[in-house]
Amino acid sequence: MSAQQRIRGRQAHTPGATFLAYTPNGKKLITVGVDNFCRIFSTGSDDEPVTVDDCQENNTAVVAGNDFFVAGSEDGTVCKYSLERNKLDEVLVRTSLPVRDVALSPDGNWVAVASDELVVKVVNTKDMTKVQYLRDQIRAVKHVAFDNSGSNLALSCTDGNVYMYSLSSAEPNMIRQVDGMIKSLESDAESSSKVLWHPDSRAFATPTASRDIQVMSFGNWERQRAFKTGHAGDITAAAWSPNGALLATTASDLNLCLWDTKTQKLLKKYDDVKATILAMAWHPKENILSYTNSDGELFIHTDIVPLEHASLLQKSLQPAPFPHDPSEGRSGNATSKLTNGTKQSLPDRRARRGTPDSLDDILGPDAISDDGMDDFVVDDDGAGYAPVVNGHGKRTNGHLGALQSPSGKRRAYGSSFHPEIHEAFQSGSTPWRGNRRYLCLNLTGFVWTVSQETHHHTVTVEFYDREFHRDFHFTDPFLYDKACLNENGTLFSCQPSDSSPAMIYYRPHETWTTRTDWRTNLPAGESITAIALSDCYIVVTTSTNYIRIFTLFGLPYRVYRQKASPAVTCAAWRDYVLTIGNGPVSGDGTCQLLYTIENVKRDEIYQSEDIIALPPNATLNSVVFSDAGDPYIYDSTGVLLTCLHWRTSGQARWVPMLDTKLLDRLSTGGKEESYWPVAVAQNKFHCIILKGADKYPYFPRPILTEFEFHIPLSSLDPKKKEEEVDTMDEDGEDGGKKDNDQSRLEQTLILxxxxxxxxxxxxxxxxxxxxxxxxxxxxxxxxxxxxxxxLGMECLAGEDHGMKALEIVTLMRDTNGKMLDLASKVATRYGREVLGEKIRELAERRLVGLDEED
Structure with missing residues (x-):
């Protein structure tokens, strides 16, 4: 080792696990260990450190601000110490089990505490009564780490997952569970799984089970570069340099390595480490790396970066190691290597000037010009691009546009007529956005997939109730594009490829025997248009209009051809199956949607090829069964409808249960939002709120919102009426409030x-x-x-409302006469004697069975 790279080792504490932290200004270095004191070292000074004696024993973590530091210990105590007075300030928080790690927000206002408890506490350093609780993780947390903004907190859990929380709102929100990066470790293990936030805040890194350092971008959660460390033991500590240009790693193999962040190349390896390093920290400004080990020693390694690489520390903030830097874009000036070894720049891609299906990219930059020749086309292949002439050399009328219908849609005539069919869709599925999409969203959980651009995807299944089901993740070489999820299992399907047919894959969550997954291939030439999963059956609709029904154990149960075609979607609940397809063409040139509902077990059809009730120019967005087993649809106009009397052939009708355009939240504040349907349960509409022009939910996982049913009866919401209407009736009563009460009661009645x-x-x-x-x-x-x-309101309105009042009484479902007796008393109370007499007559007729409906 050169003279410039000298190590200053000190016995800071009694032999045992020792930890350290620099103050943000770099003036002081604090260490804690197994003994009952803390040490404060001054940078650049050979003087003895200041000792703070009133500390707990067996300290496990320390973090520091410029004026204070915080230490946690195995007895569950987290204490705050003053750097001005060098003494204990206060006990911030206590845990019932040993503290394993603490992290301090960049502004010094919050400290996160990880312990052997399941809950992570985030405590305000200025007011200990302000505490936030992070509860989504299912096991104890080993490490915690704030990002540079202080608004995001990463938890390295002992279950092998990283939990990302956003602390920017009043209540903490878990935005991501990252699995497959860190190793599952015991909370007291020397090995590290700590998240290392890169200084540019766009990415973080973690040690992996393969002893590498894997980088992941924050936000889109893509895996980026990896440092192939080659350590022979588990990584025990790692740290970015202050400007992010260097990475230091160490492991139980007693090697300390320095890496170039940009190239992931090893710059220097120190193999003379005496004991396992448990914590390391770069000096904020100087070429110094300090670390502590399992023998209670502190090493202040000056000139840690060799002279030939020291300039890296002098650079400004360096970017995180991305293969394709998002800040630069993926379509920069790419180069291609020629056969002779030279490089040639590829032309920049031109931005499209038209719609997403514009031909600009195909035609090239010179396709559209201003030289007056834009419409010059040579029909050299007879495809019909040039004007058509008849046998007399005259131009035909083929150049004329089609006549326009009143709705603005082009109407086709004769042999050119092509009806507009409804595209097939999978309820709860979103299209690709970037390299990821949701395959399924419902109240059980959600399934999402990520394209790895290497001929495979990665699929993640997460549950809301993790006490009953455990999340899982797998590599998907089949490229599944549809999924269904319920309490029993998860169903996937993929489309055919050149080498394999379409396939469905069912994975049960658990059985009373050994869990058995199964797959089955569809006949060649069939692609899958939609799938559905119930407690009893699996339903698949295909491009050949076949409906294939399987049991949950893969046994084929029904195969038949759907009458309405092409198929659009399907849904299932217990023994019931609902299928939808395109039917006859309506007056505007679009195909009507036809639905069929059947009981598979009884082989009984309830509704056969009945029409889905959609308004003009509307499309179907979702089809689901409620938790009670009733079919619901949600259309592009934002209306939720249910099918009544669907068990009686020929009696079914679609009833609106909620019009989201009439929600009270849209009438105040000028909000621009739409709603992504998720489920119908407990007589509520569960959905995801989409802001602005968004049409689909995206990542991080959105929060579910529920709305009560509200059948559209009037143009204004009753609550809004109560605020805006302020009129007095002739008796001095508040007419506006009376109208509002009547609207509310009418809504309750019909619902x-x-x-x-x-x-x-x-x-x-x-x-x-x-x-x-x-x-x-x-x-x-x-x-x-x-x-x-x-009835009371009509009696109060006057004698001229007597006939309506009597009509209200006839609607009562009372069979024992109790309600009719109360109705008679209400009429008497308001002095409506004639009405009261007629109500009593009605009661007598019902009693003797003489009341007949006309």
Whole structure:
């Protein structure tokens, strides 16, 4: 070792695990160890360090600001110490189990505490009563690390996953679970899995199970460059230089290595390390790397970077090692190597000037010019590009545009007519955006895939309830493009390729025997248009209009050809299957959508090729069964509809349950948003809110929102009416409030009536449970109570409303006369004696069974 690269070693603490931290200004270096004191070293000074005696024993981590430092210990205590007074300030927080790591936000206001508890605590250093709790991880956390903005926190969990949290809002939000990067380690292991945020904040790195350092970009979560360290043991510590130009790594093989970040090449290797290094830190300004080991020693390694590479530390902030730097783009001046070894620059790609299907890229830069020859085309292949002439040399009318329909769509005539068919789609799936997409989004969890651009994808399945199901991740060489997820398993499908046919793959979550995945290939020539998964069956619709139904164990159960074609989508719930296809052409040239609902187990068809009710120029966005087993559709106009009486042939009708354009949140604040349908459960519409012009959800994982059903009855929301209408009626009553109350009651009446019809239809064809019977009774009571309140309002309105009041009473579902008796009392209370008499007559007629509907 040269004289310029001298190591200054000191016995800082009693032999044992020792840790260190520099202050941000680099003036002081703090160490903690197994003894009950801390040491404060001054940079550039040979004086004895300052000792802080009132400390806990067995300290496991330390972080520092310019005026204070924080240390955590195995007894669960996290203490804050003053660097001005060199003494204990306060105990910030206590944990019931040993502290394993602490991290300080760049502004010094928050400290994150990882312990053997499942919850990570983020405590305010100025007010210990302000605490945030991170709970999404399922096992204890070994390391914590803030990014340079302080708004993101990375947790290295002992389950082998990295959990990314955003702390920019009032409540912490987990934005990403990164698996497959770090090794699963015990919380007290010497090996490290700590996240290393690159100084430019666009990427982070972690030690891997293969003893490398893998870099990943933050935000799009793509794996970037990797440092092939070649360490013979697990990595125990690593650190970026302050400007990000260098990386230092060390491992249990007692080697310390310096790497060039840009090239990932080894610059220097020190193999004279005496004991396992557990922590290392670069000096913020000087060519110094300090580290502590398992023997209680501190080493201040000056001139750590050799002279020939020392200029790297003098550079400004260096970028993270990306193969293709996102800040520079992927379509820069690329070069191609010629056969003679020289390089030739490839021409820059021109930006498209038209729509996404513009021909600019195909025609080239000179295709459109200003020389007056833009319309000069030679029809040298007879394809019809040039004007067509008849046998007399006259130009035909083929150059004339088609007549326009009132809707603005081109109407085709004669042999050129081509109906506009509805494209096939998979509910809950999004298109590619960049290199990733969602294959499935529902209330069970979500499935997403990432294209690795190497003839394979990586698929991740994550669950909302991780107590019952464990997330999993696998490499996908088949390029799955569709998926379904429920409590029983996950279904995938892929399209045919040159070498293999289309395939479906089912993976059950668990069985009472050994879990068995299965795959099956479809006949050659068939591609898959949609798939569905229920508790009992798997449904596949194909390009040849076949509907193929399998049991959950791969046994073929039904195969038949769908009448409505081409197929659009399908859905399934228990024994019920709903399929949708294109049907007859409507007046505007588009195909009507036809649906069929059947019970597969009974081989019974309830609705056969009935029409999906869509408004003009609208498309179907989603088809799902609710948690109660009723079909729902969501169209491009933002309306959610359910199918009533679908179990009775010829009686089905589509009823709107929610119009998202009429939501109260859109009438205030001028919000521009749309909604991505996810599920219908517990009489609520579950969706993802899309801001601005977004059409599909993207990463990080979006938050689900739920809306109550609200059947569209009026142009203004009742809540809005209450705020805007302020009129007084002739009796001095608030007319606006009265109108609002009536609108609210009318909404309750029609919604409850619809839900009652839906539930009673289901109970008539199944064996109802006690809970279902109770729910039906509660709906009937709610209907009668609502009618009773409407009756009161009509009685209050005057005698001339008597006929409407009596009509309201006739709608009551009361069978024992109790509600009719209450209605009579309401009429008497408001002095409507004639109405009261007619209500009593109605009650008597019902009692003797004489009340007949006209």
């Amino acid at each position: 409850t009536t619809t839900l009652h019809t839906q539930l009673s239809s289901a109970l008539s064809s199944t064996h109802p449970t006690q809970h279902q019977r109770q729910a039906l009774t509660e709906l009937e009571v709610t209907i009668d109570k609502t009618l009773l309140q409407l």
